[in-house]
Amino acid sequence: MPPGLSGARTIESARRVLTARFAEAGIDSPALDARLIVGHALSLDHTGLATQASRSLSESERAAIAALAERRLQGEPVARIIGVKEFWSLPFALSSATLVPRPDTETVVEAALEAIGEQRKHDALRIADLGTGTGAILLALLHEWPNATGIGTDIDPQAIETARANAKALGLASRAQFQIADFETELGERFDLVVSNPPYIPSRDIAALDREVREHDPLRALDGGADGLDAYRAIARAAPGLIRPGGHLILEIGAGQEADVRALVSSSAALEWCGTRHDVSAVPRALWFRRGPG
Template identity: 55%
Template sequence: MTLGEAARAAASRFALAGIDTPEADARALVREAFGLDAARLIARAGDAADVHALARLEHLVLRRLGGEPVDRILGRREFWGLDFMLAPETLAPRADTETVVQAALDAVGGGDRPLAVLDLGVGSGCILLALLSELPSATGLGVDRSFGAARAARANAERLGLGPRAHFVVGDWAAALGRRFDLVVSNPPYIASADVAGLDREVREHDPVRALDGGADGLDAYRAIVADLPARLNPGGAAVLELGAGQEPDVARLARQAGLRVDGAAWADLGGVPRALVVRAAT
């Protein structure tokens, strides 16, 4: 069997199992099993497959057929062009969340200013570290209720060469912080508790529930975060909050009630869903 045949056989099994992206998943697992990047897999597609690597591939394929997502199998996920290692306590970064990074960069105007950035519910560190990669003079603080998530974010910061500018603490949102920031970002839990059981199996069984469950109406985390923002933002500072579908009016209302200014309509993700709401402190 050649490498190309191994990839096609895996993709066929995935397709028969109803997996949405059989070819992409198969290529990713073949690259992992054989230790190849995408270009080398294409160049060596006609080469005979090593039997030991085929055995590794079969193990990975069976995990995927069992419902484990590819990024959990690989233990990593790309976000904003950066490679993030995952942990059981972290969500796998989604492409939709890159909208938060885009909105945040726009909110601060980019540049080389020494900004102080706070990420509430930092998870793998994907939002904070993507921002620090684009803002060379900024420093960041990531807060998470999970020690495992904070540890994973720290490890990702070190791997990406951003460790000297990123710090991480375990805590309940910003309750224990006594300082202000120029930019606050957050992708909080926003799924209503009753809806968690109806999520896709791959999400429900492999993402941490506490990073998904936003309480009875999905707004518990927003209430805690938004109420504290006036004490957490520097004058003129901005906060960017990821939204679930249909949550823009409720979160905007909470922000206005807290004395914050909503900076126009939420930024939409590639699917057209309002995804990132920008709010600002009073000047």
């Protein structure tokens, strides 16, 4: 049991003890992680934690909190522990086959909204999300565009089931389909918008990734091959058959990959680069391409 937690008699004191312990361990967001873990262990939301802050904890409740806290101290991401991560202000359930949706990937959603524009947001747009994982990008866009429909593909059946469950939980199941497929699978139609956050970490760099990523995210959702560009090559080959004239392609990229991916997609798929969107750390994160009208 984390030091001091055995003496934590109330919900608030348990939060304080965990916050201090997480801070000592170098965890980036100790107060937030403590709140999430205590809330998950006690099945309380933020309001419940606040209104019941002075409530006494039972021995079994302290043990439940301690068990989750120990997992966090061993390097397991808090989102994995509680089984859900917020993305685009929407809750997404996770599974072992999916990445944890990250704030950087919201840059792809922002780029897609810019590409389509305000004038078309009520159109019956068709979207494809390649390597959908939790379904986060596709479902965030369907949430923004009330008349859009789309399909998410992934090579992992468990990821597909996770995405389907998220679509149902968010009330979007009637507008979202999911299919087991790789990046080059023909989907039988062309789309107004294709989006993807593909694997882009060079194989040699996997071992140096942060422990929370290296030990807990699925390898095949990270490993982009020798140079990190294997998935982009596949997407570029498939793009002419997936994007209708005038349609758009938005790709998440890793740090330092902008020039290579721009050149690859522009030459292989004959798509015009329209812009690059940077994430909150000013890193180029989403590339926007457009297919000509012909």
